[in-house]
Amino acid sequence: MARKPADQSVNREDILLAAAEVLRRNGYEATTMKDIAAQVNLTAASLYHHFTNKDSLLLAVLEGGLEQVIEQMEPILASEQSCAFKLRQMIRVHITSLTENTAVGAAMVFEVRPLMAFRPPPRNGNQFDAEAAEDFIRRRDTFFARRDYFENLFRRVVREGVDRGEFQTENATILVKTMLGAHNWVAIWYRETGPLTGEQIATLIADTFLRSLQPKG
Amino acid sequence: MARKPADQSVNREDILLAAAEVLRRNGYEATTMKDIAAQVNLTAASLYHHFTNKDSLLLAVLEGGLEQVIEQMEPILASEQSCAFKLRQMIRVHITSLTENTAVGAAMVFEVRPLMAFRPPPRNGNQFDAEAAEDFIRRRDTFFARRDYFENLFRRVVREGVDRGEFQTENATILVKTMLGAHNWVAIWYRETGPLTGEQIATLIADTFLRSLQPKG
DNA sequence: TTTATAATCTAATCTTGATTCGATTAAATT
DNA sequence: AATTTAATCGAATCAAGATTAGATTATAAA
Numbered sequence: 001m002a003r004k005p006a007d008q009s010v011n012r013e014d015i016l017l018a019a020a021e022v023l024r025r026n027g028y029e030a031t032t033m034k035d036i037a038a039q040v041n042l043t044a045a046s047l048y049h050h051f052t053n054k055d056s057l058l059l060a061v062l063e064g065g066l067e068q069v070i071e072q073m074e075p076i077l078a079s080e081q082s083c084a085f086k087l088r089q090m091i092r093v094h095i096t097s098l099t100e101n102t103a104v105g106a107a108m109v110f111e112v113r114p115l116m117a118f119r120p121p122p123r124n125g126n127q128f129d130a131e132a133a134e135d136f137i138r139r140r141d142t143f144f145a146r147r148d149y150f151e152n153l154f155r156r157v158v159r160e161g162v163d164r165g166e167f168q169t170e171n172a173t174i175l176v177k178t179m180l181g182a183h184n185w186v187a188i189w190y191r192e193t194g195p196l197t198g199e200q201i202a203t204l205i206a207d208t209f210l211r212s213l214q215p216k217g
Numbered sequence: 218m219a220r221k222p223a224d225q226s227v228n229r230e231d232i233l234l235a236a237a238e239v240l241r242r243n244g245y246e247a248t249t250m251k252d253i254a255a256q257v258n259l260t261a262a263s264l265y266h267h268f269t270n271k272d273s274l275l276l277a278v279l280e281g282g283l284e285q286v287i288e289q290m291e292p293i294l295a296s297e298q299s300c301a302f303k304l305r306q307m308i309r310v311h312i313t314s315l316t317e318n319t320a321v322g323a324a325m326v327f328e329v330r331p332l333m334a335f336r337p338p339p340r341n342g343n344q345f346d347a348e349a350a351e352d353f354i355r356r357r358d359t360f361f362a363r364r365d366y367f368e369n370l371f372r373r374v375v376r377e378g379v380d381r382g383e384f385q386t387e388n389a390t391i392l393v394k395t396m397l398g399a400h401n402w403v404a405i406w407y408r409e410t411g412p413l414t415g416e417q418i419a420t421l422i423a424d425t426f427l428r429s430l431q432p433k434g
Numbered sequence: 435t436t437t438a439t440a441a442t443c444t445a446a447t448c449t450t451g452a453t454t455c456g457a458t459t460a461a462a463t464t
Numbered sequence: 465a466a467t468t469t470a471a472t473c474g475a476a477t478c479a480a481g482a483t484t485a486g487a488t489t490a491t492a493a494a
Binding site for chain 3: 465466467468469470471472473474475476477478479480481482483484485486487488489490491492493494
């Protein structure tokens with residue numbers, strides 16, 4: 001009954017990648033469906049076969065990016081290592097995932113706000129597509145919750161480190177926000193043609209924060 | 218000959234403040250001239266009396282924000298203090314200026330890209346307003362240059378600190394980007410209703426980086 | 435082969451929004 | 465008072481862009 005999609009046809013993933021690419025260049029609002037479509041040799045109309053609308057496409061890009069990082073984070077958290085080691089790994093994973101796919105990385109930083117400023121889409125006639133809108137809101141809130149969860153992973157290791165006497169910090173919440181800000185910023189200034197690889201940058205940044213966390217500084 | 222503007226009339230500054238406010242809510246592309254105008258009880262058309270166009274209005278917001286911080290930064294740089302002290306002051310000034318005017322602060326982070334993606338405005342007929350466009354580009358490039366200069370101020374203190382043996386760091390460039398990322402991120406998550414004041418946040422973040430910079434950590 | 439469904443396309447539709455034009459009002463200077 | 469320039473406004477222009485509607489084509493499954 002169900003048909004396997006043809007190999008040469010464009011799939012969701014292709015579109016998401018392409019969208020991220022265009023998004024980086026133009027930002028959400030300035031990006032047209034046509035722009036995204038062009039990137040995968042489709043027409044704007046065709047995109048609506050894969051995604052219900054522009055907002056939902058954006059959301060999918062962000063969801064994908066976030067889940068991909070979270071997936072890599074969890075095993076590190078669960079491992080039986082020192083907190084210093086774990087935190088170092090987490091920083092590395094976060095930063096390299098941003099530098100390896102700068103498009104998605106930048107989207108994670110820049111395109112979250114358009115998501116928040118959700119304006120109910122233009123009414124078609126008078127038909128309340130309120131259900132669709134609510135669906136979207138729900139999905140979006142889930143995304144934000146996942147984001148909090150992600151931040152929380154960092155906070156957890158930091159606190160664990162403090163409890164174990166491995167780390168010293170006055171305010172773990174702020175420390176984590178400080179770290180995440182630094183990481184996210186990488187997505188903005190990093191250039192593949194720059195002098196340092198993502199790995200190297202990750203190492204430098206990890207050193208910076210771990211040095212700060214070491215007690216008896 | 219020239220007329221002093223009437224007291225009750227709206228001036229450039231009012232508009233810039235209002236614009237920043239709206240910008241924070243909606244982001245540049247999603248912000249309409251009407252939105253900005255409404256914030257100061259004007260019509261969209263009236264804004265064109267004060268600014269040549271939307272791009273130029275955005276640029277003015279950013280220029281204002283940047284210069285205001287730079288102004289406060291320079292005397293610190295010039296003072297005869299330890300680098301640790303100077304850096305601490307600079308961090309404080311940067312962060313508090315972001316938290317005291319979060320609207321402009323957020324604009325400095327989010328609205329720079331729309332500036333880069335400058336697309337020559339729709340041609341009026343065929344009349345090359347190329348001069349205006351070039352003017353804009355020039356002004357924009359100046360802004361970017363000032364931004365580099367700003368970043369450079371931090372780099373300078375850090376390097377000076379290293380030279381004097383006050384600081385230890387492997388890569389001052391990356392360290393500064395790390396710091397600035399952390400600072401800028403504050404503009405995004407900070408809420409006036411939150412548990413910490415801008416000052417307190419600034420202190421915590423300064424502590425974090427200075428601890429990391431202290432040699433023989 | 436048929437058939438159902440996926441993937442696309444072209445051609446509307448319909449709105450929104452930047453910008454321009456031509457008044458109009460108000461205040462400062464002379 | 466007369467004149468000039470600043471500030472504003474309402475209405476018109478003009479283009480762009482999201483989304484829909486109605487085909488059309490391709491391909492997997494039966």
